[in-house]
Amino acid sequence: MAEVVLQNVMKTYGNLYAVNDVSLTVNDGEFVALVGPSGCGKTTTLNLIAGLLPMSGGDISIGNRVVNDLDPKDRDIAMVFQNYALYPNKTVYRNLAFPLQMRKLPKEEINRKVQDAAKLLDITHLLERKPRELSGGQQQRVALGRALVRDPAVFLMDEPLSNLDAKLRVQMRSEIKRFHHNLNATVVYVTHDQLEAVTMADKMAVMSGGLLQQYDTPANVFANPVNTFVASFVGSPAMSLIPLEAAGNALRSPEGWELPLSQLNARKAANSSTNKIVLGARHSTLKLHKAAVPGAVPGKIYTVEPTGDVTFAQVFINGAVVNISLDPTARIEPDETVWIEFDQERMHLFDAETTMALKAI
Numbered sequence: 234m235a236e237v238v239l240q241n242v243m244k245t246y247g248n249l250y251a252v253n254d255v256s257l258t259v260n261d262g263e264f265v266a267l268v269g270p271s272g273c274g275k276t277t278t279l280n281l282i283a284g285l286l287p288m289s290g291g292d293i294s295i296g297n298r299v300v301n302d303l304d305p306k307d308r309d310i311a312m313v314f315q316n317y318a319l320y321p322n323k324t325v326y327r328n329l330a331f332p333l334q335m336r337k338l339p340k341e342e343i344n345r346k347v348q349d350a351a352k353l354l355d356i357t358h359l360l361e362r363k364p365r366e367l368s369g370g371q372q373q374r375v376a377l378g379r380a381l382v383r384d385p386a387v388f389l390m391d392e393p394l395s396n397l398d399a400k401l402r403v404q405m406r407s408e409i410k411r412f413h414h415n416l417n418a419t420v421v422y423v424t425h426d427q428l429e430a431v432t433m434a435d436k437m438a439v440m441s442g443g444l445l446q447q448y449d450t451p452a453n454v455f456a457n458p459v460n461t462f463v464a465s466f467v468g469s470p471a472m473s474l475i476p477l478e479a480a481g482n483a484l485r486s487p488e489g490w491e492l493p494l495s496q497l498n499a500r501k502a503a504n505s506s507t508n509k510i511v512l513g514a515r516h517s518t519l520k521l522h523k524a525a526v527p528g529a530v531p532g533k534i535y536t537v538e539p540t541g542d543v544t545f546a547q548v549f550i551n552g553a554v555v556n557i558s559l560d561p562t563a564r565i566e567p568d569e570t571v572w573i574e575f576d577q578e579r580m581h582l583f584d585a586e587t588t589m590a591l592k593a594i
């Protein structure tokens with residue numbers, strides 16, 4: 234296994250910066266998710282690591298070796314794609330064995346590697362079947378197996394679960410996680426699904442518009458998003474963002490109310506480049522009151538969505554839609570006026586001008 238280092242990696246198409254100055258290190262044995270909305274540059278980044286595209290600038294090394302000018306086959310990587318790309322006319326066994334036959338390995342060694350991979354992925358009983366005789370999940374496991382038998386330094390996976398139905402996706406999510414755990418493999422995993430990234434990865438690289446926005450553990454990204462993009466992208470339902478104005482030790486709404494700030498939050502607000510502030514809050518940190526209480530701000534219920542364990546409500550506060558989670562026994566109705574209490578310790582303050590999280594220095 235090996236570490237992967239990207240330094241100032243660029244990929245341009247005309248004047249489009251598909252990947253814009255991305256630097257990050259994937260440590261040996263780490264599972265890193267490249268995550269972001271469609272078109273943000275995830276696949277391009279992965280293909281640059283794989284060597285399937287020429288770079289416009291920067292350096293990539295795999296296991297202490299600069300691979301900028303190496304062909305994909307010489308980079309010691311294996312790829313798993315969304316469309317499994319299995320050979321339809323070959324049995325599962327032959328699909329797994331084929332990359333090894335190409336490398337002219339001895340027959341016994343090929344057989345041992347195929348059997349080991351099949352065992353690890355629990356597909357031994359499928360070895361004599363053709364891909365069309367397999368379910369989507371089984372096909373995806375064969376695709377993983379085909380990467381596995383090559384024993385690469387790094388696994389590169391591009392949305393490998395996107396073609397599966399919701400239930401199977403959740404199941405394969407834990408299987409890929411287990412696969413990584415068992416092998417201690419270095420994995421770079423592309424997904425547009427923040428939940429996949431949060432649940433599977435050791436670290437997540439959040440991208441937007443070709444730029445790396447934040448690179449950290451899911452827990453740190455969730456707790457301390459660096460800007461409003463990351464804040465609203467990671468977490469479900471999304472963090473609510475309310476545009477307000479700093480006014481001394483409070484945030485002021487054009488609707489006429491003020492939200493007093495703790496000392497620490499007031500210091501953050503004072504560091505804003507203008508007095509325009511975006512207040513961020515996750516659904517689970519908010520409290521709903523049926524009557525005015527000190528420090529709570531008024532809002533109007535828009536929708537109420539029971540999900541069984543928890544009920545989500547959307548509340549209009551100062552023109553912004555705010556998500557809040559409630560006990561399923563809560564009795565509230567659309568258009569009801571309610572008061573929302575914020576948790577000073579767990580609220581986020583952003584500079585509306587720069588979109589960056591405000592610091593208390």
Ligand SMILES: Nc1ncnc2c1ncn2[C@@H]1O[C@H](COP(=O)(O)OP(=O)(O)O)[C@@H](O)[C@H]1O
Pocket residue numbers: 246249251269270271272273274275276277278
């Ligand atoms: N061959 C290409 N020619 C021109 N633009 C491209 C090409 N490939 C990708 N792009 C553009 O680069 C950006 C990033 O694409 P991609 O890496 O595929 O995004 P993602 O995988 O995050 O959805 C997009 O704007 C896409 O349209």
Ligand SMILES: [Mg+2]
Pocket residue numbers: 275276277
């Ligand atoms: Mg893609």
